[in-house]
């Protein structure tokens with residue numbers, strides 16, 4: 001029993017990261033109606049930026065916040081430079097662009113920083129904070145950072161005019177234009193914010209998985225799983241889904257024969273299972289597909 | 292006469308390769324109410340969408356003397372053109388309050404509260420529904436909300452797309468009364484698209500008649516309401 | 529009396545053939561392809577023959593995906609899974625049961641059809657982007673499933689299965705090396721599969737598939753069994769891709785989990801979009817792209833790396849470029865190619881061709 005509790009707590013820590021990624025997926029999905037397959041790579045690249053800043057001697061939190069700012073600008077720029085010109089292209093072409101971005105960002109990281117694994121610091125330390133050592137200080141820190149970010153995002157969307165405008169632009173672009181909202185600008189803002197959230201996720205997970213260009217590929221899949229479990233239209237659901245996937249993944253290690261090797265397959269099965277039973281996720285609304 | 296507030300010259304509009312409007316010309320002057328009449332499918336909605344830059348157009352559209360034909364919708368709106376679209380364009384998942392705030396999203400934050408109060412003086416019903424999700428309002432209430440939302444822009448002109456659509460006759464009467472007051476008290480000029488010709492001609496001072504994308508008749512509203520053909524085809528007596 | 533000389537007969541025969549072919553350009557084209565394909569490996573180098581064989585295999589896989597996406601409106605970013613299943617079924621049958629390669633192709637096809645059909649069932653409930661996601665997950669999980677311990681004795685686990693000693697030889701004492709013979713086998717299968725694809729698309733079933741793609745509700749009203757057609761299409765699509773996988777097992781003579789990464793699924797997808805969604809012959813253009821453009825990108829990257837090395841002589845801070853980094857540059861160049869391609873032709877080569885035809889028609893009228 002105690003073991004189960006330990007696994008659940010441990011799952012919450014990794015779940016916090018999946019929740020971050022799931023949240024940034026949902027944010028972009030809300031803004032542009034697409035799943036961004038390059039989301040994980042953007043987060044990875046941001047993490048490298050943080051590493052570089054620290055490597056140049058910047059203190060951890062300075063690098064942390066500067067990276068968030070830079071990532072925001074990069075995300076914004078990607079929308080404006082890469083996506084705006086092909087706004088009216090078919091959906092399949094958009095997916096190809098996501099794939100291209102994925103390849104470019106991944107390769108650029110390798111080009112600039114080499115493909116070798118780098119250790120990444122944690123500001124929280126690694127001492128265990130809970131009995132049995134299942135939750136480290138870093139794990140607790142990740143959960144806390146995710147929590148703070150969620151509260152801030154909620155406040156932003158709920159109480160600011162820009163947040164309201166962003167919600168309106170994604171819910172009903174035509175009407176949003178008719179009240180004078182520049183929908184394209186809002187999309188780009190959404191990209192910027194998603195990139196910033198991804199940066200936080202990357203910086204938080206890097207001490208656990210180490211820094212390398214492919215660090216995010218599987219985490220992205222878990223993020224997708226989290227977003228799907230929660231429902232792509234529900235930011236809160238995405239966060240719940242992220243935590244749920246983290247816990248389920250950890251509990252799955254009890255299943256004999258499966259263990260660690262089949263974790264990815266579990267994520268796959270989870271995605272398919274949830275989608276089959278509840279095609280719009282646990283908390284999602286029906287999506288009128290434009291595809 | 293002064294320069295028109297809103298005018299179109301040789302206005303053509305397209306959905307993809309299909310042309311919908313053919314060389315439309317019109318002028319409307321500040322302070323007035325102009326109505327555009329026509330049967331279903333004549334191109335009334337398309338004309339409004341052309342004016343606010345939502346369809347591909349050719350030709351010239353001027354607002355306040357400025358050429359706006361190639362501007363983005365949001366920029367046209369910011370000049371003071373409030374378009375109340377067909378189907379009302381409600382933000383259904385947002386509250387009534389948020390809908391009104393969105394209407395004034397381009398205005399200074401300081402004036403929002405006062406402007407919402409102004410909307411309440413015309414549409415007291417919205418005050419009762421203030422915190423409610425807008426999608427749960429009745430059709431008539433949503434139409435009021437749409438006009439209230441447009442009012443939040445402090446517009447120079449309102450483009451109204453069939454505000455009577457789907458409403459009970461009594462509510463339509465009330466609505467048109469409010470429109471008249473808005474025109475007189477708030478100095479909002481109006482470009483009104485209607486299928487309900489008799490009501491529109493009563494309210495408007497000037498009228499255009501659209502048939503399959505072309506203006507086939509125009510003149511003072513009084514004159515048009517006397518015209519034999521219009522009476523037979525659109526007024527039904 | 530004049531006797532007809534053999535020359536006259538020959539000329540008459542050739543003339544008759546030419547006239548028949550001119551009237552029937554499809555037949556003419558087919559014969560032309562047969563001749564070119566038949567002569568090709570005898571004249572090309574071994575490496576080139578190998579590459580073109582790979583091209584045909586990719587084309588089959590892409591055509592399979594195109595049947596699903598272009599003609600039925602369903603997404604897949606997971607076709608590497610079916611490619612892998614095809615390859616593994618063929619490899620396992622050859623290694624475990626000593627089955628001859630040729631026999632494994634139809635079995636691989638059947639197995640993939642079943643898997644595709646089964647995957648199509650949950651896919652039924654998924655719209656657009658969700659389906660893309662589910663299939664994306666399938667592609668990512670595939671290598672892991674192939675490495676799964678309990679089936680290691682069949683699949684060879686991480687190491688995979690080597691098939692070099694099982695590669696089929698040319699029969700009847702034909703003087704062909706293995707690669708040449710592999711080409712002929714692939715060529716024959718390609719013709720068969722594309723013939724199947726064209727007939728399917730133009731059949732009643734094909735029209736039903738397209739009706740579903742274009743309008744669900746209308747298709748339902750006309751009495752098409754929506755679910756059945758969608759899952760069947762998924763099966764057929766997987767079948768095509770599985771056949772391609774089986775052929776690739778023979779060509780490469782080796783199967784291993786890491787050959788079937790998400791990158792393969794992505795390549796098939798990119799090939800389909802580049803060639804043109806909903807246009808069967810586009811599969812060859814798409815295959816051409818995914819086979820050769822990465823190479824071109826690599827050459828450009830080498831050039832760029834050399835250029836950067838040159839620049840570094842003058843700018844001391846410029847980062848050093850190692851062996852690995854030029855690999856990074858390759859990906860970047862490839863990605864930029866892809867984006868530019870979408871900019872220039874948002875609907876792929878098929879879209880471009882259609883546009884060109886339209887323009888020509890307009891210019892004429």
Ligand SMILES: Nc1ncnc2c1ncn2[C@@H]1O[C@H](COP(=O)(O)OP(=O)(O)O)[C@@H](O)[C@H]1O
Pocket residue numbers: 306309311329330331332333334335336337338
């Ligand atoms: N999105 C569209 N795409 C293509 N044709 C359209 C579209 N919207 C309207 N139309 C066509 O344009 C014509 C005018 O439509 P509309 O302006 O809505 O007429 P009205 O508002 O006068 O009823 C109609 O023939 C209609 O079929």
Ligand SMILES: [Mg+2]
Pocket residue numbers: 335336337377
């Ligand atoms: Mg209309």
